[in-house]
Amino acid sequence: MILMRIGVYGFGAIGKLVTRLLIERGHDIVGVVDIDERIIGRDVGEILGIGKIGVEVSKGVSVLETADVVIHATGSYLDKVYPQIASVIEMGVNVVSTCETLAYPYYRYPVLARRLDELAKTYGVVVIGTGINPGFIFDTLVVLLASSTPNVTWIKAVRSLDAAKRREPFRRKIGVGVKPDVVREMLSRGEITGHVGYAESVYLIAQAGDLNLTRVEEYQEPVIAEESVESAGIRVERGLNKGIVGRGVGYVGDKEVIRLELYAYVGAPEYDYIAIKSREYTVEWKSTGTPGDLGTASIVVNTAEKILQLPPGLRLVTELLPLKIRFSV
Ligand SMILES: NC(=O)c1ccc[n+]([C@@H]2O[C@H](COP(=O)([O-])OP(=O)(O)OC[C@H]3O[C@@H](n4cnc5c(N)ncnc54)[C@H](OP(=O)(O)O)[C@@H]3O)[C@@H](O)[C@H]2O)c1
Structure with missing residues (x-):
């Protein structure tokens, strides 16, 4: 080296x-x-x-x-x-x-x-x-997997992580423990960001295949704790926000071609998942999760x-x- x-x-x-x-x-x-x-x-x-x-x-x-x-x-x-x-x-x-x-x-x-x-x-x-994201799970890894299929028709990638196992600043930026309405306001005013980069990852994938997207939609919402939840020493009471769910979706005309979904909340299962559909076959890949910071x-x-x-x-x-x-x- x-x-x-x-x-x-x-x-x-x-x-x-x-x-x-x-x-x-x-x-x-x-x-x-x-x-x-x-x-x-x-x-x-x-x-x-x-x-x-x-x-x-x-x-x-x-x-x-x-x-x-x-x-x-x-x-x-x-x-x-x-x-x-x-x-x-x-x-x-x-x-x-x-x-x-x-x-x-x-x-x-x-x-x-x-x-x-x-x-x-x-x-x-x-x-x-x-x-790790953008930069790897939602884009580079997707391109790598998709390159093993001849004619890609649809791509889906999911990242799911337990926010309790992340640093406190991460939980702050997704509004853990805050009232859901307040989280929505904070997200819309830019006081907290949630995840940044859904659209960037969608465009990275599209660009690797010379695909002209007609539009990209980004969406992010708080996840309300239906019951009190506790994981890794972090407790969120019923009715409060336990994290976020978000997505970025890329379209050609009305056809959805790329879908990226993030689940980041207290108690969420830890995995990354990618599905590549091509005209000929489908490739699926799943991990047991990737630590965000060290990754x-x-x-x-x-x-x-x-x-x-x-x-x-x-x-x-x-x-x-x-x-x-x-x-x-
Ligand atoms: N692409 C990805 O997958 C990925 C993954 C992880 C993190 N990130 C991003 O990477 C950035 C850093 O993450 P982090 O967790 O390390 O954040 P952090 O803990 O807040 O660290 C940022 C550091 O930069 C300092 N800083 C801010 N403005 C500066 C300036 N103008 N000149 C010199 N230093 C400055 C901050 O000082 P103060 O604390 O005094 O402001 C702080 O020490 C964040 O924007 C985060 O969202 C991206």
Whole structure:
């Protein structure tokens, strides 16, 4: 394995897991950036509980200047994180980001996406958005499976996870323990996000098969606890919200072609499921679940180790696969 010089931008839950993995693999951590005043100036290894490594958390991004790649994990919306990513590109450094809307930015931010692509090409670097979802379960893995069927007619992917087994910030962003009406209001006002990236995953799949979607629908709803429920030490009383159910659906005309469903609530079974229908046969795949945070850290680190093989510009995670899909709808 080639050892690289890697920077980390955003030292929250994901940034910490990423840094730990990078250290385990022997990569050189050139710098770590965050805005949290409580950790700025502190040794990264000490924060991780593994002893000093001689790298402190910095406020300024210039510490990332000598990196081959920066792993960026600060936010979900490209309009908010664009200046952060641009500042790294302008130092001539490649970027792998967990920003969900960067996974397929042409949908929500077409102007910013083109600007980012031009900027990356100007500086000769790659920028790519990935993670467990979007980035893997709902898109890359789907494309991989679908490539083993001749003429795809319909795709369904389901991710089901027990929110009790996730971090508290995850439960906050899906409104666990809050009144369902309040959750709906918070979702509509953007105070909580639920899952971000249904449409991005739908478009990643479509793009891997040159499919022109007519429209994509996104939907997210609270899940009301019909009875009090308890899992992994987390209890939700009857009538309160225990999580969310959401979906992204892609259509060609009136025909549904791609359906992605997320179940994330306290007590939900843990599995990922994919069904690919083709004219000739159906392929089904099911797992016993994939931990979201460590899964994301693994994917971004593995992507960082491969990124130099991609041509400069704004790239899509599905381009890392030497495969495509053929739709027949
Ligand atoms: N694609 C995927 O599958 C996937 C998976 C997991 C996470 N994500 C996304 O990745 C992002 C990071 O996740 P997380 O769980 O690590 O979040 P987190 O725990 O909130 O960490 C984000 C960190 O970035 C810092 N930060 C915010 N703005 C910054 C800025 N302008 N400059 C430097 N640092 C800044 C935050 O500091 P403060 O706390 O002081 O704001 C925090 O320490 C989230 O948007 C999350 O939704 C995507």
